[in-house]
Amino acid sequence: MSAPLNIPSKQSQVSEQEWQLRVDLAAAYRLIAMYGWDDLIFTHISVRIPGPEHHFLINPYGMMFDEITASSLVRIDQHGNKLNPDDFDVNPAGFTIHSAVHSIREDAACVMHTHTTEGVAVSTQKHGLLPLSQQSLFPLSNLAYHDYEGVALREDEKARLQADLGTNNFMILRNHGLLTTGTSVAEAFLGMYILQRACEIQLQAMASGDTLVHIPDDILSTIQAQAKQVTKGMGGQLAWPGLLRKLDRTDPGFRN
Template sequence: MKIPSLREAVTPDEWQLRTQLAACYRLVALYGWSDLVFTHISARVPGPEHHFLINPYGLLFEEITASSLVKVDAQCQKVIESPFPVNPAGFTIHSCIHAAREDAHCVLHTHSRAGVAVSAQKAGVLPISQQSTFVLASLGIHEYEGVALRDEEKPRLVQSLGNNNFLMLRNHGLLTVGRTVPDAFLSMYNFENTCRIQVDAMSGGAELTQIDPAILRNLSAVLKAVTAGQGANIAWPALLRKLDRVDPSYAD
């Protein structure tokens, strides 16, 4: 699907963000975490206006490009005219988190099979893998209240997330926040793998060993060491190269 480029119509900072967010949508599709046209990844546009980029409703994640992303305000009303519709109801979760967390520049939400499976397990995330340690060090849990369409649920969503970077939505799915798009993506990569490993381990039927809770302390310092102080940027350029080999149209 070809649409006119917005590259010359927006600031360089916004274009860079558009490219990163479109890449994130493509990666979510590539790794099999998407749910047709449902769920969203939002990112705050640089500047004082509190505008956001979100997916054009009805496009598969593998179709999304930098120019097709829709710019909206905090009420999910279009700021720049777009031929694509948006889904204000789908912005319910994202809008309240962006409003409450100044550091949550990107909010990534999925309905992946493994994520929903673990969210339905009473014990939630178990400390049975190295990946799980990073999730458990910053994990909130939100109880299921039905499809997240009601404004009255927003304060409870914010409270459930707190200052954490990971949120398990019971019977629903997974959510991560990050200061950047790459940060939110790398967190979701760990979250998703944590859930896949747990489902696989439990399906084997054998007794599981759990990690010593003491190891969960000071995980931020460990993660900094693991990523050579670069955070998500240690992997993001390689992920973009992967996308460029598969289909570089995300940057259109």
Template sequence: MPDTAPLVKSVRKQVSDEEWAVRVDLAAFYRLVAHYGWDDLTATHLSARVPGEDAFLLNPHGLFFDEITASSLVKIDYDNNVLLDGGYPVNQAGFTIHSAVLSGRPDVFSVAHTHTRAGMAISAQKNGLLPLSQTSLRFYNRVAYHEYEGVALDHSERDRLIGHLGTHKAMILRNHGLLTAGESVSEAFSLLAYLEKSCQLQIDALSGGQELQMPTPEVCEHTAQQFDKFSPLGSRDWPGLLRKLDRMDPSFRD
């Protein structure tokens, strides 16, 4: 018999309606990251606050993203105490990164961190994200950078990480990957989708061997300000993304 992920007993009756709704959205986020190929085996992590509690939800470290369900998510507080586990340990680098952003930015509800091929490639380029397209102009002067310090296991890095993020909702972790911070799960996903596409486009454009055409700084800033008016993102696309997942495999709701 093939090995399968262990069944996790539903925690639906152990949590509030508000927490359950967030669990379903965050589990959907994990499934979407897997669907679009942005996952990295059991590495990387997505989080969301628990409404009304000083805690957040994180993936159980050992499940693949396409196995995660609403019930399997781990509830953890900001002192690294597990309040409701999903049968697996917590990714400690994930705790460091997500506890930093969620504790340091009260306006942020959900955080995403990935190690995609394109994201890591851009993170290794000295000039960072370039204003090459309408998609990337969303992040013009609106993406932060954090220098690489090693695997994020040192809790002292949290202060520097949140300091570098500042008021931005997107950050490139140098020599590491991407991070987005949204006012909702859907916004964190949308920002990640646009940032990932911007990185992919930059790699494609640079590989063409031709001189690059970029808009003027004035046009770049004008376009970024136009995108600012659309914030927060995600609410329009999210219901359709959930319908997509329901057609594929609705077990994320378990």
């Protein structure tokens, strides 16, 4: 039997602000696992720690998402180097995409990337995400695409990814998966939840074999204003406390 991981608490070693970011990020990893969007130890969520150093938190390479805790998260610099030699290693391919986004988007405090079956499936379809559901409208109002260039290890790909993303908060990485950004972990998670649901709905609708009804363009043009009304201007923060309560009931270890 494998021994459980024993990660010493870092709460007393970091600022209160960093600790809250660690708790939120660990919660996001656990939620990704809870919803079945994880890919073993692969894919990543990163969050920027406020301050002039532009340091980030990311998952330790080799840990399953439902094992990640606030203390196990790794603090890294802008080049993906871990700052505490005692921490787990990180996946260099993982931070290539994330650093490309963080370096040009001050508003992208959190970057979330998944390889879900549905997300990858839609990323392979020439037309991409279609306006078939209410869920699809939110990402479609703010969506970019980036063509596949192989495993994300090459430094020169960053500039092309940055140009493709622009000011958008949703991206479909062709033949690869989904990406969302947000001003907080909560914002990026809500974006991923909606984008993932839109992909699931699209695939089920297409599998029915019936003629698909597309939502008119004039409705799409009003969706961003409507989104602010639906969330009372709080964005992802409206749902986030409830998600944390859910985790506290079922999987509270993320706070350690």
